[in-house]
Amino acid sequence: MTSSLPIVATMIGDPAGIGPEICVRSVCSEALSGLARPLLIGSSAVLDKAAGVCGSKAQFRAFRRFAEIEFRPGEIPVLDSGAFDPASHRFGEHSAACGQAVRDWMDEAQALAEAGRIQGWVNAPVDTKSILMTGISQAEAYVAFEPAGTFQLRISGPLRAVPITEHVRMRDVPGLVKRARVLELVRLLHAALAKWGLPDARIAVAGLNPHAMFEEDRAEIAPAVADAIALGIRASGPATPDAVFRQAMEGTYDAIVTMYHDQGQIPLKTAVFEGACTLFLGLKYIRVGTPHGTAFDIAGTGKAQHMTMLAAMNTAASLVAGKGFPA
Numbered sequence: 001m002t003s004s005l006p007i008v009a010t011m012i013g014d015p016a017g018i019g020p021e022i023c024v025r026s027v028c029s030e031a032l033s034g035l036a037r038p039l040l041i042g043s044s045a046v047l048d049k050a051a052g053v054c055g056s057k058a059q060f061r062a063f064r065r066f067a068e069i070e071f072r073p074g075e076i077p078v079l080d081s082g083a084f085d086p087a088s089h090r091f092g093e094h095s096a097a098c099g100q101a102v103r104d105w106m107d108e109a110q111a112l113a114e115a116g117r118i119q120g121w122v123n124a125p126v127d128t129k130s131i132l133m134t135g136i137s138q139a140e141a142y143v144a145f146e147p148a149g150t151f152q153l154r155i156s157g158p159l160r161a162v163p164i165t166e167h168v169r170m171r172d173v174p175g176l177v178k179r180a181r182v183l184e185l186v187r188l189l190h191a192a193l194a195k196w197g198l199p200d201a202r203i204a205v206a207g208l209n210p211h212a213m214f215e216e217d218r219a220e221i222a223p224a225v226a227d228a229i230a231l232g233i234r235a236s237g238p239a240t241p242d243a244v245f246r247q248a249m250e251g252t253y254d255a256i257v258t259m260y261h262d263q264g265q266i267p268l269k270t271a272v273f274e275g276a277c278t279l280f281l282g283l284k285y286i287r288v289g290t291p292h293g294t295a296f297d298i299a300g301t302g303k304a305q306h307m308t309m310l311a312a313m314n315t316a317a318s319l320v321a322g323k324g325f326p327a
Contacts, residue, residue, distance in 0.1 A: 003037055003071060005034075005035070005036055005037050005321075006036045006037070006118075006119035006120070006317075006320040006321060007036060007037045007038075007039055007117075007118045007119055007120075008032070008036040008037070008038060008039070008118065008119065008120045008121065008122065008286075008313065008316045008317050008320060009038075009039040009040070009041050009079070009109050009112065009113075009118045009120075009121040009122070010023055010026075010027065010038065010039070010040050010041065010121065010122040010123075010124060010309075010312075010313060011041045011042060011102075011105045011106055011108075011109045011121065011122070011123050011124055012040055012041065012042030012043070012046065012047065012105070012124050013042075013102070013123070013124025013125045013126055013294065014098050014099075014101075014102055014124075014125065014126050014127040014130055014294045015042070015043060015046045015084065015089055015098050015101060016089070016090060016091055016092060016093050016094070016095065016098050016127065016130070016294070016296065016299060017091075017092075017125055017126075017127055017293070017294025017295060017296055017299050018125065018294060018295045018298065018299050018304035019124035019125050019126075019294065019309075020042070020046050020047055020049070020050035020124075021050045021053055021054055021299070021300075021302065021304050021306070022124065022290075022304055022305075022306035022308075022309040022310075023040060023042075023047070023050070023124055023309060024047060024050045024051050024054050024056050024058055025054055025056070025306035025309070025310070026306050026309045026310040026312075026313050027040065027058070027076055027313065028056060028058050028076075029310060032313060032314065032317045035314075035317035035318055035320075035321040035323065036119070036120070036316070036317035036320055036321055037071050038076065038313070038317075039069065039077050039078075039079060039118065040060070040076060040077070040078045040079070041078070041079045041080075041105045041108055041109050041121075042078065042079075042080065042084075042101070042105055043078075043080055043084045043086055043089075043101070044060045044061075044062035044078040044080045045086035045089070046084070046086060046089055047060050047078060048060060049086075049089070053300055053301070053302045054302050055302065058076055059074055059075050059076065060075070060076050060077075060078050061075045061076070061077055061078065062078045062080040062082075063077055063078065063079055063080065064080065064081060064082060066079060066112060066117060079108065081104065081108070083101070083104060084097065084098075084101040084104075085097065091296075091299040091300030092296040092297065092299045092300060093296075094127060094129045094130045094133065094296075095130055095133065096130065096133040096134050096135075098127065098130045099127070099129075099130035099131040099132070099133050099134045100134045102126045102127075102130070102131060103131060103134060103136075106123070106126075109121040109123075113283075113285040113287070114285075116285075118285075119285060119286065119320040120285055120286030120287065120288070120316040120317070120319065120320040121285075121286075121287055121288075121316070122287075122288045122289070122309075122312045122313055122316050123287065123288070123289040123290070124290065124309060125290055125292060125293050125294045125295070126145075126294065127293070127294045127296070128141060142167060146166055146167070147280070147282075147283070149282050150280045150281060150282040150283060151163070151164070151185055151188065151189075151280070151281045151282060152166065152278050152279070152280060152281070152289075153189070153192070153255070153278065153279040153280075153281050154264060154265065154268050154276060154277075154278050154279075154291060155276065155277060155278075155279060155315070155325070156268045156269075156271065156272040156273070156275060156276035156277075156291075157249075157271070157272040157275065158248060158249050158251065159245065159248055159249060159256075159267065159268050159271060159272065160248070160254065160255040160256065161245070161248075161255065161256045161257075161258050161263075161264030161265075161267070161268060162185065162189055162255070162256075162257055162258065162264070162281065163257075163258040163259065163260055163261050163263060163264055164176065164177065164181055164182060164185050164257065164258070164259060164260075165177075165259065165260045165261065166261050167261060168260075168261075170260070173208070173259060173260045174208065174216055177208050177216050177220050177221065177259050178220055179219075179220045179221075179223050179224045179227070180224075182205060182220065182221055182224035182225075182257065183224040183227045183228055185257055185281075186203055186205065186224065186225075186228045186233060186235055186257055187228065187231070187233070188281050188282060189201075189203060189255055189257060189281060190203060190228075190233045190235075192279075192281050193254065193255060196319055196324050196325060197323075197324025197325060198254055198324070198325075200234060201234065201254040201255060202234045202236070202252070202253045202254045202255075203228075203233065203234060203235045203236070203253065203254065203255050203256070203257060204235075204236055204237055204239045204244050204247070204248065204252075204253040204255070204256045204257070205221055205224070205225050205228075205235060205236070205237030205238055205239060205256075205257045206237065206238065206239050206241045206244050206256055206257065206258045206259060206263060206264075207221060207237065207238035207239060207240060207241055207259070208221065208238070208241075208259040208260075209241075210241070210242070211240050211241075211242075212237070212238035212239060212240050212241065217238040221237060221238040221259075222237070222238055225237045225238065236253075237257075239256075241258075241263060244256055245264075245267035245271070249271060265291070268291070269291065273291070273292075273308075274305055274307040274308060275307050275308065275310075275311045276290075276291045276308055276311065277289065277290060277291065277308060277311045277312035277315050278290070278291060278312075279315065279319075286316050286319050286320050287316075288312040288313075288315055288316045289312065290308045290309055290312050291308060292308060311326075314326050
């Protein structure tokens with residue numbers, strides 16, 4: 001590995017889903033050229049199969065160990081431990097074998113990133129049911145998807161939104177909207193945006209309630225915004241939830257802190273779904289995911305759109321290269 005370009009790895013997702021297909025289409029594009037060296041983590045046999053589905057002539061070369069990897073023109077390196085049996089592979093089917101493969105590949109990507117051997121990694125869509133079939137609990141599965149101490153910044157065009165809560169019951173959300181937690185996320189978001197090329201970012205904090213008019217908005221969110229302003233952050237809020245996303249799309253804000261998962265996801269997926277991706281805040285390396293699932297119903301047909309995966313790879317490559325958010 002002689003090039004000085006950073007390495008961005010992509011875990012190919014559940015082998016039975018659309019992950020391998022959209023990885024093939026994306027990694028063969030020119031979007032990453034000159035920014036980073038792409039590496040895939042998964043099964044080279046599954047990728048060969050996906051390339052056939054896509055009508056791609058991509059050439060994959062498997063390596064068992066990271067230290068052996070070579071980046072050669074015309075070849076895409078694949079870190080493939082050989083543990084997944086391609087003979088058992090079927091598109092569109094839940095299986096413990098696929099779930100275990102995903103767990104192993106995610107652990108490998110995570111370990112490489114933690115050790116600084118790769119500078120970023122992208123997580124292709126995974127299937128929760130297959131992962132649960134390996135014998136772990138729902139809570140244990142979420143730890144892999146939502147590492148402790150992190151928040152997920154969804155970006156799509158001019159919209160950037162990050163919630164203070166993720167997969168929790170709606171009835172539990174108000175109890176989690178606390179001044180200290182809101183301020184923590186505003187500060188983390190401000191620092192991340194500054195590092196990624198937006199040093200004076202305008203951050204809106206959405207209200208929890210309609211028109212941001214009730215007690216949580218007054219007692220928890222407004223004081224947190226005041227605390228952020230006192231620290232020199234260009235924060236404002238609590239902002240009216242039904243207007244703040246349109247205002248961001250018009251250029252008034254650079255990012256929005258939301259109070260729960262769907263508050264930001266609905267406008268993002270409605271406004272500009274293709275091209276959206278998710279950045280994890282709070283890590284020392286770049287980790288990016290896609291905003292959709294494995295689409296078992298169309299897996300293996302070549303019909304899946306790959307623009308979200310391409311956006312994830314391109315965003316990861318641009319950020320690790322120090323170029324900021326891609327245009």
